Amino acid sequence: MAASGSALAWSVAFNHDFARVPCVRRSVGCRRVAPTSPRHRERESTSTRAQLGSLKPIEESGDEGPTQWRVRQVYGDGKELLDQLREVADLLAEGFNKSGSTSRDLLNGLVQKVRWSGGNFLCLVADNGEDGSALVGACDLTLLPAGGPKRSREALVADVPALLNLPPDGHFLYLTGMVVPSTFRRRGIGQALLRRSEAMARKIQPAPECVALHVDVANVAARRLYANAGYQYVGWSEGGSEDKGEDEKEDKEGLPWRLPFGLPKKPKTEVLMVKWTPGPGASGE
Numbered sequence: 420m421a422a423s424g425s426a427l428a429w430s431v432a433f434n435h436d437f438a439r440v441p442c443v444r445r446s447v448g449c450r451r452v453a454p455t456s457p458r459h460r461e462r463e464s465t466s467t468r469a470q471l472g473s474l475k476p477i478e479e480s481g482d483e484g485p486t487q488w489r490v491r492q493v494y495g496d497g498k499e500l501l502d503q504l505r506e507v508a509d510l511l512a513e514g515f516n517k518s519g520s521t522s523r524d525l526l527n528g529l530v531q532k533v534r535w536s537g538g539n540f541l542c543l544v545a546d547n548g549e550d551g552s553a554l555v556g557a558c559d560l561t562l563l564p565a566g567g568p569k570r571s572r573e574a575l576v577a578d579v580p581a582l583l584n585l586p587p588d589g590h591f592l593y594l595t596g597m598v599v600p601s602t603f604r605r606r607g608i609g610q611a612l613l614r615r616s617e618a619m620a621r622k623i624q625p626a627p628e629c630v631a632l633h634v635d636v637a638n639v640a641a642r643r644l645y646a647n648a649g650y651q652y653v654g655w656s657e658g659g660s661e662d663k664g665e666d667e668k669e670d671k672e673g674l675p676w677r678l679p680f681g682l683p684k685k686p687k688t689e690v691l692m693v694k695w696t697p698g699p700g701a702s703g704e
Contacts, residue, residue: 488555488608489548490615492541504529507544507557514598529559536561541592541623543615545599545608556608558597560616562627565589575689579631582654583693586628592620592696594632597641609644620696629696633689642690650692 493503508526532540545556564570565580566587576593585591594616599608620627632650634641646652 487547488545488606488611490543490545490556490611492543492619500533501530503544504533504542506554507542507559510544510554510557510600511596511598513600532559532561539563539623541616541619543612543619545612555603556597556599556612558612558616559595560592560619560630561595562590562623562625563593565591565628575633579691582691583629583631590625590627592616592623592627592630594630604640609641610648613644613648617694617696627696629693631691631693633691635688636690637688642692645692648694650694653691653693 493507494500495503505522505526508522508529511525512520512522529542539562540559541561542559543557544554546552546554563576565585566589570580571577571593579585579591579593580587580589583591597609597612617630620630630650631653632645634645636642
């Protein structure tokens with residue numbers, strides 16, 4: 420599948436309300452990331468470790484279904500955590516190579532998310548199951564409150580609780596982005612990452628009402644992935660750009676142009692999708 424999500428959303432400093440950034444979500448290919456010198460990386464590591472908090476593991480649920488890919492949570496502290504985040508940043512730089520974000524920018528964004536999330540940041544990576552094998556996919560999610568002083572105020576995310584009619588004391592798990600290198604797409608990696616994300620959503624506390632995400636209307640592969648996984652279209656974001664001349668077209672990939680909250684004259688780029696988590700006592704899917 421194509422990379423979905425915003426490289427800028429991965430790279431900006433996270434202060435519990437997501438920095439206000441333009442949406443740059445595109446389907447892109449893969450490229451080699453130029454390595455930095457060992458001395459530079461060591462200086463960078465020392466500085467970054469001083470800012471870094473820690474991530475704790477969430478109990479494995481064991482109900483993600485059969486898959487040839489191992490999906491694991493990134494957790495730990497200090498150098499152990501930083502090394503894992505650097506691998507993720509390198510993968511993101513490959514997947515979002517048209518955004519202009521460097522691996523270092525993306526690493527800084529991940530570090531800030533860990534630091535400021537209060538333990539509510541979740542990063543998942545996929546590999547082939549062998550120790551030391553290269554990453555073939557990654558995604559990150561953040562548990563956000565629907566109301567209160569710590570709710571998100573970023574333009575793209577701030578409207579999510581209202582669009583979903585979430586209670587002020589509720590929470591939702593927001594999927595910032597997902598990336599799979601072009602050479603590994605259409606092999607079930609995206610599905611495996613989503614299944615593990617949803618399994619984690621049933622374990623974390625406070626329990627989220629749903630998993631929500633924004634996806635580019637033009638990213639047909641990503642939309643199909645989420646729809647096949649049970650995510651439903653909800654409404655258009657306020658921050659997307661106009662899609663010229665497409666308002667009268669029928670979307671042959673199944674995008675419901677008549678959305679519950681009304682259709683603007685010209686469709687905008689970002690569409691909100693949601694999958695509700697099972698309630699207490701539910702067996703899940």
